[in-house]
Amino acid sequence: MLFKAIADPTRRALFERLCREGDLTVGALTARSGISQPAVSKHLRILKQAGLVRDRIDGRQTHYSAQPAALAPLLDWTREMAGFWQTRFDQLEELLKRMD
Amino acid sequence: MTEESTQTLTVVVERELPHPPEKVWRAITQSALIGEWLMQNDFQPVADHTFTFRADWGSVVGTVRSVEPEKELSYTWEAYGLESVVTWTLTKTSTGTNLRMEQTGFRPDQMQAYHGAKAGWPNFLDGLEKVLEKAD
Numbered sequence: 001m002l003f004k005a006i007a008d009p010t011r012r013a014l015f016e017r018l019c020r021e022g023d024l025t026v027g028a029l030t031a032r033s034g035i036s037q038p039a040v041s042k043h044l045r046i047l048k049q050a051g052l053v054r055d056r057i058d059g060r061q062t063h064y065s066a067q068p069a070a071l072a073p074l075l076d077w078t079r080e081m082a083g084f085w086q087t088r089f090d091q092l093e094e095l096l097k098r099m100d
Numbered sequence: 101m102t103e104e105s106t107q108t109l110t111v112v113v114e115r116e117l118p119h120p121p122e123k124v125w126r127a128i129t130q131s132a133l134i135g136e137w138l139m140q141n142d143f144q145p146v147a148d149h150t151f152t153f154r155a156d157w158g159s160v161v162g163t164v165r166s167v168e169p170e171k172e173l174s175y176t177w178e179a180y181g182l183e184s185v186v187t188w189t190l191t192k193t194s195t196g197t198n199l200r201m202e203q204t205g206f207r208p209d210q211m212q213a214y215h216g217a218k219a220g221w222p223n224f225l226d227g228l229e230k231v232l233e234k235a236d
Contacts, residue, residue, distance in 0.1 A: 085113040085201055088138055089113055089115055091137035091138075099119075099127065099133070
């Protein structure tokens with residue numbers, strides 16, 4: 001769900017705008033997206049299903065905000081491997097000192 | 101950098117080592133020496149050779165992709181269903197060797213997502229760390 005949601009460049013652009021600009025209405029998001037409001041709404045629904053955005057109804061307007069913490073699974077792999085290799089590099093340096 | 105690698109998750113670790121490339125090369129390609137710092141293994145620096153790295157937490161299976169003595173070594177790295185490519189690059193410096201390890205990975209079930217997103221991945225992933233730091 002997360003990978004599918006973020007794989008689409010239009011959705012990624014919407015998500016990145018919400019990360020940068022904070023809380024925005026569908027109208028504001030549509031204004032600079034280059035696509036129709038129903039299309040924006042559809043993308044927002046998919047982002048919401050993936051936990052990447054949250055909506056809040058205020059009168060007749062729906063405001064959306066980014067939930068960047070939902071991206072954590074994407075980063076877990078790189079964090080884990082970076083830690084693994086740092087430790088191994090330390091051990092490699094120790095070995096090199098012992099070698100001829 | 102190839103187009104392929106820009107679509108995937110990448111980890112880079114780089115260090116300046118006060119040892120000549122010839123020595124660093126032996127440490128990363130000779131089975132007994134690899135066992136001293138990485139994992140027990142049956143590695144051979146020969147293209148298409150398939151090997152296993154074993155540790156108490158499990159094992160990694162790989163196949164050598166390319167070997168350029170004292171310059172570059174590349175092999176696949178498969179563990180826990182995660183398939184990736186590890187590339188070692190050695191550059192001679194005035195004080196020894198700059199050793200760079202790049203691991204580029206993806207899970208098969210993520211392939212479609214990565215390939216569906218040709219543009220924008222690198223910048224997006226670069227920005228991820230910052231976004232998450234702000235989120236805390």
